[in-house]
Amino acid sequence: MIIGAGHAAGQAVASLRSGGHEGSITLIGEEPYIPYQRPPLSKAFLAGELGIERVYFKPPEFYDTAKADLRLGTLVNKIDRASKSLTLSDGETLAYDKLLLTTGSRVRKLNCPGADLEGVTYLRTIDDVEIIKKYFAPGKTVIIVGAGYIGLEVAAVARKHGLNVKVIEMEDRVLARVTSPEVSQFFHDVHTDAGVEIHYGQAVSAFEGDGQVRKVITQSGDTFDADLVVAGIGILPNIELAEAAGLACENGIVVDEFARTDDEAVFSAGDCTNHPSKVYGRRIRLESVHNALEQAKSAASAMCGTLKEYDQVPWFWSDQYDLKLQIAGLSQGYDEVVVRGDPSARKFAAFYLKDGVLIAVDAVNSAPEFMLSKKLIADKASVAPERLADTSISIKEIMTKQ
Amino acid sequence: MAKITYVEHTGEKRELEVANGLTVMEGAVNNLVPGIDADCGGACACATCHVYVDEAWKDKVGEVGDMEETMLDFVEGREANSRLSCQIKITDELDGLVVKTPESQH
Ligand SMILES: Cc1cc2nc3c(=O)[nH]c(=O)nc-3n(C[C@H](O)[C@H](O)[C@H](O)COP(=O)(O)OP(=O)(O)OC[C@H]3O[C@@H](n4cnc5c(N)ncnc54)[C@H](O)[C@@H]3O)c2cc1C
Numbered sequence: 001m002i003i004g005a006g007h008a009a010g011q012a013v014a015s016l017r018s019g020g021h022e023g024s025i026t027l028i029g030e031e032p033y034i035p036y037q038r039p040p041l042s043k044a045f046l047a048g049e050l051g052i053e054r055v056y057f058k059p060p061e062f063y064d065t066a067k068a069d070l071r072l073g074t075l076v077n078k079i080d081r082a083s084k085s086l087t088l089s090d091g092e093t094l095a096y097d098k099l100l101l102t103t104g105s106r107v108r109k110l111n112c113p114g115a116d117l118e119g120v121t122y123l124r125t126i127d128d129v130e131i132i133k134k135y136f137a138p139g140k141t142v143i144i145v146g147a148g149y150i151g152l153e154v155a156a157v158a159r160k161h162g163l164n165v166k167v168i169e170m171e172d173r174v175l176a177r178v179t180s181p182e183v184s185q186f187f188h189d190v191h192t193d194a195g196v197e198i199h200y201g202q203a204v205s206a207f208e209g210d211g212q213v214r215k216v217i218t219q220s221g222d223t224f225d226a227d228l229v230v231a232g233i234g235i236l237p238n239i240e241l242a243e244a245a246g247l248a249c250e251n252g253i254v255v256d257e258f259a260r261t262d263d264e265a266v267f268s269a270g271d272c273t274n275h276p277s278k279v280y281g282r283r284i285r286l287e288s289v290h291n292a293l294e295q296a297k298s299a300a301s302a303m304c305g306t307l308k309e310y311d312q313v314p315w316f317w318s319d320q321y322d323l324k325l326q327i328a329g330l331s332q333g334y335d336e337v338v339v340r341g342d343p344s345a346r347k348f349a350a351f352y353l354k355d356g357v358l359i360a361v362d363a364v365n366s367a368p369e370f371m372l373s374k375k376l377i378a379d380k381a382s383v384a385p386e387r388l389a390d391t392s393i394s395i396k397e398i399m400t401k402q
Numbered sequence: 403m404a405k406i407t408y409v410e411h412t413g414e415k416r417e418l419e420v421a422n423g424l425t426v427m428e429g430a431v432n433n434l435v436p437g438i439d440a441d442c443g444g445a446c447a448c449a450t451c452h453v454y455v456d457e458a459w460k461d462k463v464g465e466v467g468d469m470e471e472t473m474l475d476f477v478e479g480r481e482a483n484s485r486l487s488c489q490i491k492i493t494d495e496l497d498g499l500v501v502k503t504p505e506s507q508h
């Protein structure tokens with residue numbers, strides 16, 4: 001029995017079958033869609049370059065072949081671990097032998113006055129994109145609240161579609177939560193060059209409109225006209241169901257390196273978990289496709305009776321304009337940043353070191369730096385900063401011979 | 403629409419009709435062809451959709467892009483005919499294309 005039909009769930013179905021599970025599989029998902037990929041939602045799907053069938057994680061036939069029973073548009077309201085059963089939103093009760101929680105995460109919502117006006121939107125689901133697309137016409141003004149990856153990706157697509165784009169950010173730089181000032185500066189320049197207006201140190205205090213949002217008002221009293229608002233101010237893991245069932249939760253559903261909870265019949269994978277990371281020597285919660293896929297593989301394996309450790313360097317990507325940003329590792333806690341290459345050439349990498357050890361990289365149009373770093377981060381390798389910055393030595397040489 | 407033959411490293415063959423506009427990667431994933439992981443879903447960010455293009459087709463599948471080239475540098479068992487299958491778009495001209503999947507994508 002799998003609760004939540006996202007990326008992790010789709011992978012789990014495939015891995016449960018390839019791992020030899022012959023019993024039934026039921027997939028219960030709140031959204032009316034089969035598992036789909038979220039990354040294109042703020043990229044090619046928003047841009048109208050992909051149809052919905054190309055966003056699906058696997059085609060509909062996959063679930064027939066895998067003999068997975070789909071219960072879409074259905075919410076699980078309660079887990080009763082004592083009787084090993086679930087209560088669904090339609091009142092039905094289902095029994096389980098083993099349970100996998102892939103409930104993912106949801107967007108954090110604004111709660112200021114006017115936040116419920118039409119045109120104040122978020123971006124997490126296909127339905128969200130359908131609403132946003134209604135406003136995507138040249139000359140319209142979109143206000144993006146929050147300069148995180150998703151906000152900036154939307155900004156890029158919106159500019160390409162001829163919208164006026166303004167970004168309101170509470171911090172004093174873009175991507176403040178996830179990257180260094182050096183990389184923030186680069187993305188600031190890229191977006192302002194593309195015609196995006198970015199307003200820092202501003203928080204939204206209210207929206208005004210006549211049913212439809214027309215104005216955004218900030219705490220400092222500034223007013224912006226708007227046809228559309230897209231807020232990307234972070235996500236919250238969906239842990240309430242697990243919490244109510246008495247499973248340990250702490251910034252995510254607590255699992256071990258095999259995706260097991262403290263109940264031997266219950267497993268969890270994806271955005272909703274808090275799991276140990278050997279590379280970083282601490283517990284982490286991640287919001288990435290790679291994490292969802294790999295943890296789901298470990299969960300399915302453990303459910304089939306073979307333990308497969310999930311211990312990988314996290315990675316993530318983001319597409320904005322002609323730029324491909326690839327991120328490996330987590331830079332939190334770095335004490336030195338080394339920039340290799342020339343940001344103005346739109347091709348460079350920022351390496352993050354802690355006590356001389358490489359812990360993360362942000363690579364812009366620099367796949368070799370990204371691919372090699374992934375391995376070095378896993379090995380907790382020390383790299384000489386002056387060599388990293390020296391573009392006369394190839395990155396391969398630097399990273400293979402230290 | 404093009405007929406694409408996917409050959410696994412074991413020699414097992416699958417012939418499939420794939421619609422124009424999709425990629426060789428999507429043709430495999432949609433039809434549950436094993437041997438292609440495609441973790442990033444075609445964003446040219448993961449290099450887990452590596453295939454070997456049959457010699458006869460090498461010139462017809464188009465040029466290797468810059469980003470693809472650098473990603474290919476890091477796949478296991480790179481050959482002159484290595485490609486990332488998410489970067490090959492299906493057209494009528496590719497009718498009959500044969501690609502081989504590697505033993506592992508990692
Ligand atoms: C716009 C956008 C762009 C992104 N871009 C990237 C990117 O470029 N690269 C990258 O690596 N990652 C990206 N991500 C993050 C990535 O999509 C997520 O990390 C991934 O989808 C997590 O998968 P999941 O299966 O854990 O959870 P989810 O995809 O969140 O799926 C969980 C599902 O469970 C359902 N659910 C929750 N509770 C219940 C319940 N009680 N009953 C029934 N169903 C329930 C939810 O409705 C949801 O459908 C992006 C995310 C978004 C929103």
Ligand code: FES
Nearest residue numbers: 444446449451488
């Ligand atoms: S699917 Fe990731 S690079 Fe092709």
